[in-house]
Amino acid sequence: MAAKTILITGGAGFIGSHVVRLFVQKYSDYQIVNLDNLTYAGNLGNLSDIESSPNYTFLKGDITDQSFLQQLFATYQFHGVIHLAAESHVDRSISSPMEFVLTNVVGTVNLLNAAKEHVKSGKPFDRFYHVSTDEVYGSLHDDGFFTEETAYDPQSPYSASKASSDHFVRAYHNTYKLPVVISNCSNNYGPNQFPEKLIPLFINNIKHKKPLPVYGKGENIRDWLYVVDHARAIDVVYHKGALGETYNIGGHNEWTNIALIKVLCKIMDVKLGQSPGSSEQLISYVTDRAGHDFRYAIDATKIQNELGWTPSLQFEEGIEKTINWYLENECWLTQVTSGAYLNYYKQQYSK
Ligand code: NAD
Ligand code: TYD
Numbered sequence: 001m002a003a004k005t006i007l008i009t010g011g012a013g014f015i016g017s018h019v020v021r022l023f024v025q026k027y028s029d030y031q032i033v034n035l036d037n038l039t040y041a042g043n044l045g046n047l048s049d050i051e052s053s054p055n056y057t058f059l060k061g062d063i064t065d066q067s068f069l070q071q072l073f074a075t076y077q078f079h080g081v082i083h084l085a086a087e088s089h090v091d092r093s094i095s096s097p098m099e100f101v102l103t104n105v106v107g108t109v110n111l112l113n114a115a116k117e118h119v120k121s122g123k124p125f126d127r128f129y130h131v132s133t134d135e136v137y138g139s140l141h142d143d144g145f146f147t148e149e150t151a152y153d154p155q156s157p158y159s160a161s162k163a164s165s166d167h168f169v170r171a172y173h174n175t176y177k178l179p180v181v182i183s184n185c186s187n188n189y190g191p192n193q194f195p196e197k198l199i200p201l202f203i204n205n206i207k208h209k210k211p212l213p214v215y216g217k218g219e220n221i222r223d224w225l226y227v228v229d230h231a232r233a234i235d236v237v238y239h240k241g242a243l244g245e246t247y248n249i250g251g252h253n254e255w256t257n258i259a260l261i262k263v264l265c266k267i268m269d270v271k272l273g274q275s276p277g278s279s280e281q282l283i284s285y286v287t288d289r290a291g292h293d294f295r296y297a298i299d300a301t302k303i304q305n306e307l308g309w310t311p312s313l314q315f316e317e318g319i320e321k322t323i324n325w326y327l328e329n330e331c332w333l334t335q336v337t338s339g340a341y342l343n344y345y346k347q348q349y350s351k
Contacts (some may be wrong), residue, residue, distance in 0.1 A: 004029070005030070006030055008020050011034030012038055015131070016034070018231040019052070019084065020032060020047060035085070040326075043192070043332075059072070063111055071168045087158070087290050095347070097161075104158075126179065129180070130169040130181070130182045135221070139155055139293035145298060148302055155291050155293055173243070180243065181238070181241040182247075183249050184298075185249040185250065186224065186296055188230050189319070190226050192227075193299075194336060195341075199260075199319075207272070218285070219270075221256050222254070224251055226315075230249060248298045249300060261283065263319065292332045
């Protein structure tokens, strides 16, 4: 029998699939239950390499369904929860904010309730780990970094919904003594990211010689972390993080969008055997995102000093691996960009 049973929500998504893989492969004595509703962003193909592992179970289910969650916790004796399921794309939150309230806020509170009842019934329970974003802190100017003490100041419906869920997690710790831990991470990149986010969208568009829609002047700044390094950090926080604490996770790797896009173009020209400068001709400046946060940058001193985590990969290596993955996984890209994706793309970029 498995020593511990851990529920990972959103495990068929981008970051969740890397976390599930890491836990399934690293902890053979854990039973990993992946709960995912398989929205447009969830894809079981992300986990085909580990799907038949004896310590892995997939369950399709919706975290907004409270009675389903109660049943789930009654069936499985979970020792811990790692909660990643969410609506995660800022542009979608601008067009459909209520979906973000339902999944990110109501879904998280449903899960907290299920965990609370589970603990109340005397079952052993290590922790509820809520995976969040640095976007809850709002937007920085040219200087400074987000620390764990930075006041919340979310600016988009997405970040407002994540901030709200973070507050509920802390409230359940304070009020019901639920053992919780939270992390807030910067922008992730890497294999399996849905091509609505900047890096995979632009790789796909360059490949198909489609315009590269740069919002505003392309001067906004993001701090990019390779997804496997985030999964490693989640492993460390889950096992060593102090209860009730928050840990910021980031790559110390800031890029303006336009500088990053030019790097992508340069590497893609080489990979596609094109003359230098070809992909850059696809750059097209479009109307800025409403309320576009200017800069995110994480101070990751706490997780480094207290838990010994640092990113393992340099950006140059990470972006090369990422581009190679998308070029080598043509089928994955074709599959996720068919069907509903085409409607989304038309709506988002034909304004
Ligand atoms: P994603 O959109 O790729 O995946 C989300 C997953 O959640 C999908 O598999 C989807 O099917 C599932 N899901 C959505 N609604 C659900 C529901 N109601 N019930 C069950 N499952 C549902 O997201 P991601 O980029 O992998 O992000 C994962 C988490 O990490 C999110 O909580 C996000 O806020 C956080 N985060 C993301 C980033 C980033 O750069 N992508 C950075 C920091 C934090
Ligand atoms: P995104 O990948 O959506 O992540 P987030 O908004 O959560 O940081 O966007 C990263 C940056 O790229 C952000 O500043 C918005 C910008 N962007 C574009 O310029 N064009 C696009 O088509 C997209 C999707 C993003």
